[in-house]
């Protein structure tokens with residue numbers, strides 16, 4: 001048993017190294033397939049992050065009348081916070097609004113100067129409201145319009161932005177759906193290509209497989225070396241992909257850091273190092289072994 | 303030991319021509335430790351007959367019994383046990399092209415689970431015996447037709463099978479090597495192995511003086527002890 005196990009490994013390795021050309025071609029295809037799987041794996045958190053970033057930027061602001069009392073606004077805040085759709089609510093007083101403005105435009109002396117010339121604080125006190133999900137904003141806005149404090153509200157700036165907000169969400173939804181669809185299609189194509197490559201490689205050995213059976217080899221003794229080759233090819237392809245992923249994610253990060261500093265592909269790579277290696281090995285070895293087994297099956301019926 | 307019972311084999315035609323009847327109601331028995339030659343023109347059905355014994359083809363009618371069991375009732379997964387008891391010299395050699403001569407012969411021992419020491423001892427010996435001691439590390443495409451044939455013979459003998467099926471084992475050999483191989487087969491037979499030799503070589507048959515079965519167009523037309531080749 002142990003003897004034939006060692007033998008099978010040795011035979012598989014010999015076949016692999018003697019058919020270097022074919023082995024290399026198969027490794028190349030496998031590397032592409034595993035790269036694709038890796039890309040889908042990494043792109044998923046990236047696109048999630050982009051979508052959630054966009055979602056974070058959406059909110060509803062309620063501006064209060066010039067003469068609204070601070071206490072009334074605080075009461076309104078408490079009441080709004082009770083609405084189950086509301087996730088977060090923040091009070092920004094007139095002074096804070098001014099401060100934020102000055103802070104934001106401190107490099108623009110013209111604006112600051114005209115503000116001083118104005119002689120008073122032109123900003124309104126406001127409540128900044130975030131809902132749990134984008135579809136709830138409409139509801140929250142409605143409640144504000146009909147609430148007990150509607151008299152002190154100057155304006156709810158949701159309706160002005162409504163169309164923009166909806167477009168953004170339609171877009172992020174679309175990105176997610178198209179991404180999923182493409183992943184499935186590309187994944188299927190990749191698997192088919194990998195499977196076909198292995199099948200062609202084994203097709204060359206069709207006659208030899210028949211002869212092995214005719215001289216008395218059991219099915220598992222015939223299959224064994226091919227499975228070993230599948231494992232070797234899958235592992236090598238996985239390791240190559242791992243190195244490529246490392247280099248690419250590092251290089252991309254350096255280039256992307258000015259554009260989108262909050263998204264770091266390299267960090268995603270680093271924090272998922274072992275999971276990623278595991279997935280790559282699983283895809284490589286799994287595809288190699290399963291394709292070999294399926295491809296060889298029909299030649300064993302002799 | 304081997305019993306061919308009313309066996310017919312009809313190959314269906316892949317194009318729309320008539321199917322070929324390769325064997326037509328053939329019956330005979332081969333006893334243990336017997337030497338039988340099967341002769342006939344090319345196309346008479348010799349290879350087909352050997353393929354049926356090896357369960358490489360299934361008969362259209364009749365039964366093939368080997369060691370008390372119907373070869374074609376055995377499950378495909380169990381066939382390896384039967385085949386390990388048979389040594390085959392294929393007419394078209396069927397060597398493993400990606401293995402050297404040494405590895406081709408060793409493969410059969412590996413299949414049987416022989417240990418490495420035995421393999422290293424026996425394989426060079428048998429290669430020497432068929433005159434290929436110096437070609438052990440050549441691949442089949444580095445060998446001549448006759449050399450390939452002798453590797454095939456070595457592969458069929460290496461594991462001391464109960465039965466040897468030799469399909470035109472001298473078809474590509476010069477008279478010198480033909481003589482050597484036939485002598486080898488006779489020697490193995492005299493050591494207690496059943497040999498079934500298919501050939502159309504008149505000189506070989508006439509010198510042997512053993513049982514001869516003659517096929518013609520798939521029919522068994524003659525079965526004689528100490529037969530001769532008659533066309």
Ligand SMILES: Nc1ncnc2c1ncn2[C@@H]1O[C@H](COP(=O)(O)OP(=O)(O)O)[C@@H](O)[C@H]1O
Pocket residue numbers: 313314322323324342343344345346347348349350351
């Ligand atoms: N796989 C096959 N398909 C169809 N016809 C075949 C096949 N193998 C052999 N035959 C036919 O069967 C007949 C006997 O062939 P074969 O047994 O190879 O003869 P021999 O070995 O005596 O020369 C021939 O007419 C041949 O054409």
Ligand SMILES: [Mg+2]
Pocket residue numbers: 345348349350393469
């Ligand atoms: Mg023939």
